[in-house]
Amino acid sequence: MLDLGLLLTLYPPVKREDMNTPVPPAIRIKGIEKSYKDLHVLKGVDLDVARGSIYALLGSNGAGKTTLVRILATLLKADGGTATVNGFDVAADPARVRESISLTGQFAAVDEILTGHENLVMIARLRQVKEPKRIADGLLERFGLADAGRRRVATYSGGMRRRLDIAMSLIGEPPVIFLDEPTTGLDPEARIEVWNVVQDLADGGTTVLLTTQYLDEAEKLADRIAILHQGTIIVDGTLAELRTLLPSATVEYVERQPTLEEVFLAIVGDKSPANGKEETR
Numbered sequence: 001m002l003d004l005g006l007l008l009t010l011y012p013p014v015k016r017e018d019m020n021t022p023v024p025p026a027i028r029i030k031g032i033e034k035s036y037k038d039l040h041v042l043k044g045v046d047l048d049v050a051r052g053s054i055y056a057l058l059g060s061n062g063a064g065k066t067t068l069v070r071i072l073a074t075l076l077k078a079d080g081g082t083a084t085v086n087g088f089d090v091a092a093d094p095a096r097v098r099e100s101i102s103l104t105g106q107f108a109a110v111d112e113i114l115t116g117h118e119n120l121v122m123i124a125r126l127r128q129v130k131e132p133k134r135i136a137d138g139l140l141e142r143f144g145l146a147d148a149g150r151r152r153v154a155t156y157s158g159g160m161r162r163r164l165d166i167a168m169s170l171i172g173e174p175p176v177i178f179l180d181e182p183t184t185g186l187d188p189e190a191r192i193e194v195w196n197v198v199q200d201l202a203d204g205g206t207t208v209l210l211t212t213q214y215l216d217e218a219e220k221l222a223d224r225i226a227i228l229h230q231g232t233i234i235v236d237g238t239l240a241e242l243r244t245l246l247p248s249a250t251v252e253y254v255e256r257q258p259t260l261e262e263v264f265l266a267i268v269g270d271k272s273p274a275n276g277k278e279e280t281r
Contacts, residue, residue, distance in 0.1 A: 024087060026051040026176050026207035027072065031081035034067055041067050043231030044081065049224075051175075054198065054208045056222035058215070063228045065211040066106075069178050072209070073103045086175055102169035106181045108161040109168075112154040116145050116164050119153060120171065127172045139167040143197065159190025166197055176207045183217060188264055195221060 027049035034042040041064040049055040059065045070076040072085055074094040083090045086100035110119050117136050124132030140149040143163045153161060162182060169177060179198065183191040191214075198221055202208055212218055218225050219239060226236040235242060258266075 029083045033080035052205045053223040054202045056218035056225045057211045059228035101176045102174040103178045104169050106184045108165040117149040123168045143167045159193045179210045
């Protein structure tokens, strides 16, 4: 016979108020401002990023994308406004913010003299992670670098370096990752490799804030997209919501020619991001 008291102890009923409590965003930005003398880069940015999502921040050169990321990463101080990352205030509790994040910049921050495995072990030891060699082996396997792990990074391609860079950023399992234009300067195959990695991160529950100038990158990856222009967010929404800002499409029957990207991938081998996952997003 079931012991009702024991069952209630092991599986207490969910309180109704808990069911209605919204999950706080992984990143919350309110009125962030930043100026460099007379140059007003950020003029009151407001932004919420849901946990476990990919959020793409678009903007032209000089729009303030990198400045905003550096403020969120506690590398710069804002002139005004507030920002929290993983529930911690970037100004009042920067140490806890840094424990919660990882930042990958526009260029791979890897040591070319060391091997891929040695790079990962070095970062694991700096972050005081237990069993650094085991962690390094696991990340090399996860990112498709196991065969190259004992080679010097100087011999790696651009895509391999970027994958290693992102792998290094995952040591310690930070819940929030900032990717600041991660595919800048990469060839088409390497870009798709990085896209697959980013998609896998989000599928695993990591929150990704992605800054990019590539519209196709945001279109393929992002759950939500914001456009930063002249220091403020001028639009924010899903791809479907952003499409409604334009007039309804006119149906026309035309002969469609393959794009150069499609031709390139058909010749060298298609590595489409998420292998069809975009249909389910």
